[in-house]
Amino acid sequence: xxxxxxxxxxxxxxxxxxxxxxxxYTATGYPSLFWYVQYPGEGLQxxxxxxxxxxxxxxxxxxxxYRKETTSFHLEKGSVQVSDSAVYFCAPFDTGRRALTFxxxxxxxxxx
Amino acid sequence: xxxxxxxxxxVICKSGTSVKIECRSLDFQATTMFWYRQFxxxxxxxxxxxxxxxxATYEQGVEKDKFLINxxxxxxxxxxxxxxxxxxxxxxxxxARLRKETQYFGPGTRLLVL
Numbered sequence: 001x002x003x004x005x006x007x008x009x010x011x012x013x014x015x016x017x018x019x020x021x022x023x024x025y026t027a028t029g030y031p032s033l034f035w036y037v038q039y040p041g042e043g044l045q046x047x048x049x050x051x052x053x054x055x056x057x058x059x060x061x062x063x064x065x066y067r068k069e070t071t072s073f074h075l076e077k078g079s080v081q082v083s084d085s086a087v088y089f090c091a092p093f094d095t096g097r098r099a100l101t102f103x104x105x106x107x108x109x110x111x112x
Numbered sequence: 113x114x115x116x117x118x119x120x121x122x123v124i125c126k127s128g129t130s131v132k133i134e135c136r137s138l139d140f141q142a143t144t145m146f147w148y149r150q151f152x153x154x155x156x157x158x159x160x161x162x163x164x165x166x167x168a169t170y171e172q173g174v175e176k177d178k179f180l181i182n183x184x185x186x187x188x189x190x191x192x193x194x195x196x197x198x199x200x201x202x203x204x205x206x207x208a209r210l211r212k213e214t215q216y217f218g219p220g221t222r223l224l225v226l
Contacts, residue, residue: 032213043116043205043219044156089155093213097171099146100207100215102156 002027004103021075023090118218135206141186142208
């Protein structure tokens, strides 16, 4: 099955800092790629997705580009806010199991 | 739109008892739902795929007799943890597939087995 490697957290940033959370994956073929976010005490929410190579998913100031050559889908945001503090999960869609495979999650803590 | 609910949100039970967790898609029909388990500060582990009107597909290492899944309608899937033991204590999360590969997640159920 697919596997996902995310950078270990926690990542601690000051407000308005630039954010990058690295994600690489192994998969059969070219799966759709997702980022989910889990705010404290809440369930997972879809943040953004990309369905084919070179696609850029974006939402709430976050962006991630589907890089087929490097099998990566790094999450970026130019200026983080305290409200962005959460756990972020990278997840390719496993076409064999027809289900998402989740990375270990990266906890982001943004300080005022 | 695309709201998924879970009930209960938290449950405490004695060892040896069974616990049922419900997962509902509130504003859409889902032929496929998924059950995950999340350990503290760890990723989500897929336990099984629940298909409406047919048997669930369990991941390797997940005991089907321990974790009974029933997907009786297009908006409801249930997970029953039978004869629960302390090692079954965890955070159980369901999701429902709306279209293609996009899944919407419930808020999770925290199970504590004493």
